[in-house]
Structures are given as C-alpha cells and as structure tokens.
Amino acid sequence: MADIAQLRAEGYGYISRKALADDGPAFDEDTLCPLRQRLEGQGLLDCEWCAEGGRNQRFHRLSPAGEVILNPRLLDEWYSIHQWREPILQEA
C-alpha cells in the first residue's frame, strides 16, 4: 500500500526501498521487486528504463488504472479499517 502510494511519483527499486525504510520498517530486498512485477503485470504500474547516475534504472509509476485502484478504492478501504480498529485498540 505504501509502495503503491509512493509510486504516484516516479521511482526505481533501490531508492524507493530506501525511502520507505527511512520513514518506517525496512522491506526485504525480495519483497518490493516481485510486488512491482506483479502490479505491472496487472496493468497498475507503468515502467520505463531511464539513465540515472550514469546507469540504466527501471522506473515505475502508477498507471491511470493504478491511480483509480489507489484512490478511492484502496485508500477508502484503508481508512474504514482504521476507523473500525481504532476504538477497539483504545479499549484494549
């Protein structure tokens, strides 16, 4: 979910993983790449090879279909789960 949200702006594997790890828990190396591969296969990500720092990197970005999935579907679901869970956790 965090990775999909992050890909509203273009990014590539290593930098994206580092950015996510800087702000929260670390991702396994073999989590992000296969995830993006699958999302790309489902048409939710667009990908392009571009030169970055003197070498070719594979950049990903949310496709229009991916944008729709993220907002409103995934975000709505996420917020509704959050709203439902919060009072239960506070009681505990």
Place this chain on the structure above:
Amino acid sequence: MELLDRYLRSLQFWLPGDQRHDIIAELTEDIRSEVEEKQAAIGRELNADEMRALLKRRGSPLRVAESYLPQRYLIGPRLFPIYWMLLRSLVLYFLFPWAILWLCFSAAVPFYYTHSPALQLLRTVAPLWTLGVYTIIGLTAGFAIVERAQRAAQDRSEWEPGRPTVVRDPNRVPRSSSIAEVVWNGFILLWWANALRMPASPDLRITSSATITQYFYWPILLLLVAMVIVGAANLIWPLWTRTRAALRLAVDLAGLAMVLAMAVMWAQGGVFVELDGAKISAEALAKAQQWIGVSCVIVLLLMGVSFAARAFQDFRRTLGKQPSLNRAVKLLVGE
C-alpha cells in the same frame, strides 16, 4: 564482481522466460546500487567476504526466483482433503495389508520359505504393487483434471445461501449403517450356522478345517450374534449410550482377540479350510489352498484393523468423550 555475476547467472536459470531479462537487469542495478552505497560509506571496495554476506542476506537464487514465480499447484486446497483421504484409504486398505502380508510370508510361513523362494512371493505381490502405483497416479491425474475444470468454472458455483448445511451428530448411528450391519452379519451368521447353503462346485468340496471347527466355531457364532444384536439395538435407538458403547467395546475386543488367535494359528502352519476334489490333482489343490489361506489372512487383517478402530471409538464413547473425527478412523469404523 565475479561473485555477483555467478549469483545472477544462477538466478536467471530459475526465472520465468518472458520476464527473465527485465528482472535480471533490475536486480543487477538494485544490487549494484546497494554495493556502491556500502562502498561509499566505508571508503573502499567490498571484499569477497562482505560481498558474500550481502548476497547471502538476499537469499539463495532459487528462493529469490520463487518470489517472482506464479503460485502453481496440481491439486488445490479445496480438493486436497478429499484427495488425501482417498490416498490414505488406498494405503491403509490396500498397500499396507499387502506389505504386512509380504512380511508375514517372508518371515513366518514354513510352507513358504521351505518350498518356494522369495522370488515367487515377489511375483505374487508385483502385479498388486503395480496396480497400487497406477491407482495413485490415476487418482492424482484425475484430481488434477477436476481441479483444472473447477478453476475454469470457479464463479459458476451452485451453492445457495438459503440451503441448510447438514451438521451430523457424531454420536448418532446412521440407520443405513445399522441396517447394513444387521443384514451383513445376519447373512454371515446363517452361513456359519449352516442354515444357508452357498452354491458350490460338485467337483470341489470346501469345508472348515478341523482346527477352525474345534476352536473357533462357537466363538465366531457368538461374536456374530452379538454383532447382530448391537446392530439391531442401534437401529431401534440410533444414539450411542455409554452402556451400549461399552457392550460393543467388549464385542470389538473379543473380535480382535479372535482375529489375532486365527492369525497365530495360520502363522504356525495351520489352515482355514480343507479342500476335497476327486478330479483335481493334489498339486492344484495345494495351490488353491494356499490362495484361500492368503485371502483369509487379508480379510483377517482388514477385520483386525477395523475392530481396533471400532474399539478406539467405543472406548472414547464409554468414557463419555466425543468419538474421534479423524477421517481414516471414521472410514475404518464405517461411520
């Protein structure tokens, strides 16, 4: 970077063909970026040990490749329990009895190890073994085909939310099984008491052996009568009570003891039946007797396993516990 190249080449082998190139290119860049960052932090190139540690943390090539591969299975989680149950029944009712029989033949039967070499036994068992293997292959292939067909028709389920689900009380005896028990045991009882004549060949007369008649006639008769009575009681009062479970536990244990006694008799060279036929050669009669003996042992083995399973269930009921819901046990008991 030789280590990295070897790692990537090995990984490449396991990746799906159409995505191999892209994945390897992406992973190469990913690992190189990490290596460069580490080198910048320590101010020198990574040595072989550090490189090895970095790759080790990423995982073996097969494990990394696995995360890119689609999930594949021959038989899915919906059909697997049924497939597994059938496979276990096949092993329990077919392969296991034959393996025991093979061991008995090899170790305990004087007729066998004095008159026929082990090769003859292997010849006897080989077709059944082959049949077992083919059945397992057929069963697996059949389920794999059904799995594929089901996946194709996944969303065309005929399940109706309004339809009630049948929940069976494990202490209720199905009337069908009580009727079957009474009819089957009654039939055997009549045959055993000579009240029912089976069609027989005029050239071949088969009678119980003297040992069977002398030592087992009355115990078998009483056991059959007790089984008919328990079956009839279950037909009239189809819910198990602790008293009735205790009564059947006694019957099960008596049955188990009898099966063991007959197996011991057979292992010591005893015979179940005697054959008499004026027009049949002595050699053919001996062979027929051997085969009848083998068949009787198989039946005894199945009966022994069934009696043991029933005793287990009845013991639990006698203690006031729920019977086991294990499918293999239920199958053996016939519940």
